[in-house]
Amino acid sequence: MAQIQSGDSSALLSIHPTAKAARGLLYGPDGSLITRQRGEAGGLSDYGLAIMGMNDDNYRMQRMDRTGGAAVSLNNVLFSEPFEGATISVPNRLTSAATTFTVAQSASLGLNFNSTAITTSTSAALVTTNRRFMRLQRAPLHLRARARFGHVANTLIEIGFGAPANQISSPTVGAYFQCTAAGVVHGVWSFNGVDTTTTPFSMPSGWQSNFYVFDVILDDDDILFMIQDTTTGLIVGERRIQLPSTGVRMWDATRLPAFGRLYYPAAPATPGTLILSALDVVLLDAFMNKPWAHTSAHMGLGGEVLPTTFAQAAQWANSAAPSSAALSNTTPGYTTLGGLWQFAAVAGAATDYILFGFTVPSPYSFVCTGVTIDAYNTGAAVATTPSLLAWAVSPDQTAASLATANNRRVPLGAQSFAVGAAIGARADRVISEDFSNSPLVTNPGRILGLILRMPIGTATASQVIAGTALFKGYFE
Amino acid sequence: MIDQVTLSGGDLGGEVVEGEGWAEGERRDFNGFLYERRGDQAVFVGMAP
Helix, strand or coil: CCEECCCCCCCEEEECCCCCCCCCEECCCCCCCCCCCCCCCCCCCCCCCCCEECCCCCECCCCECCCCCCCCCCCCCEEEEEEEECCCCCCEEEEEEEEEECCECCCCEEECCCCCCCCCCCEEEEEEEEEEEEEEECEEEEEEEEEEEEECCCCEEEEEECCCCCCCCCCCCCEEEEEEECEEEEEEEEEEEEECCCCCCCCCCCCCHEEEEEEEECCEEEEEEEEECCCCCEEEEEEEEECCCCCCCCCCCEEECEEEEEEEECCCCCCEEEEEEEEEEEEEECCCCHHHHHHHHCCCCCCCCCCCCCCCECCCCCCCCCCCCCCCCCCCCCCCCHHHHHHHEECCCCCCEEEEEECCCCCCCCCEEEEEEEEEECCCCCCCCCEEEEEEEEEEEEECCCCCCCCCCCEEEEEEECCCCCCCEEEEEEEEEEEECCCCCCCCCCCEEEEEEECCCCCCCCEEEEEEEEEEEEEE | CCCEEEEECCCCCCCCCECCCCCCCCCEEECCCCEEEECCEEEEEECCC
16 A cells, blocks of 8 residues: 655655645656756657636636647637617628518617517528638637527527528538527538538527527637526537548638528427627637728728718718808818818808818717818819918817817818819819827717818809818727 | 808808898898808808908
8 A cells, every 4th residue: 555655765655855845746647757847858758737727717728739839819800790779780791681580780689680579481581791701720710699599499590600692591611500490509510511510509498588608619620619608607518520531621611701590491389589799700819910990990990981870971972062061160061071072162261160070979989090181173263362271170079169169170281272273173282191190089979070261262153162071090 | 031041151151041132142241241142152252341
């Protein structure tokens, strides 16, 4: 029988002779010491200890790359859909197609694929991200959705990576969760129309009424499916599909969108649904080094579109001139984020006119990285005096009126039309200022103003000064 | 108002005034600011002498 004794010996268990200390050393199955000394030579078959960490009360093994380098899970944000407000981000970030179902979004519930709670057989709805996510070796794609699978018999639900041909078809290539018409929840790997499924998840009681976090992590040669119950933080289930040695690769596509689909192959007795409350895709491990402005633009937050209504941000109606602005110190001529502008020529004055006053839709801020203004003369030639246009931008105004205290005017420069400038003549220069190194931020609900002053000018009959104003930037 | 006219330019730009009886091309004096009617707007043409 082994004994515990002081000092090194041939005993199976040894305690170091230091007073009040019991110490042990770890050895591998081959009898070699696992703890290592700095500078010690390594061997190809050395034993070691795996490293674990904690994520949401779940122990996870640390991931390594092939070189042994720690996979640091840099979350390169590729897509983020918060399903905020009542307007679906169509066609900005998403494309929606439905048969009979009504897909609707609300601030309190997210995106409901069967908002009218119908039970009509063969009803179907498909929502797909417009962005397609590229596959790179050694850079796993990670989709995370918070969703409620409101399953009843005859309700088929899918979320994950894939591009279904239509709302009644499953993808022929992809990696996604599927809840079958019979209520079996499993992971699916589709390649060239052939499906491989995981063993079913054991869903908790009443799962059809609850939201869970669904993770699909697509690596070089495997797909990990995880479902998390955020009430406890614990993982409900974890399933993996390994790429078989006979497999060509994980996807027969270099890029796929994310999608959600609800389908009744037959009429259910009571309404089923799919509710998405968050959908994000990140690229792990790769160092993309993209400026946040680029990332924001990819997520549909560029300055060309409003982030809450998804309408065009600038004033430029199809094949139509804008109405002439009434130049005012207190009331914006236009309330869009730049675009086409024009006004009847006025006499020179030191008055500041707020030509554009754009209210940034809450809860977003607008980060202005540059302003470009072009101008041209129309209606009648410039007469009597030059037309001089001095410009400034005014971010984060608390009210539209330029008489408001604490407005912060940022000069942009001036343009001029000489006397005799013909109809169609452009101003002597284009205003183009770059603020990318020190952006001008306008906070939610505040006003971004474009200020015009005409210190010299003549109100020549029929003369209309027109042009374009571009606010470069993005919403955050 | 029967005939709304919006002033453009000058210190009174943006104000809406009654335009009934205000003929196209006619000038009016608003506290020393002269405006000339052009359609549904009246543009600032200078200060009254």
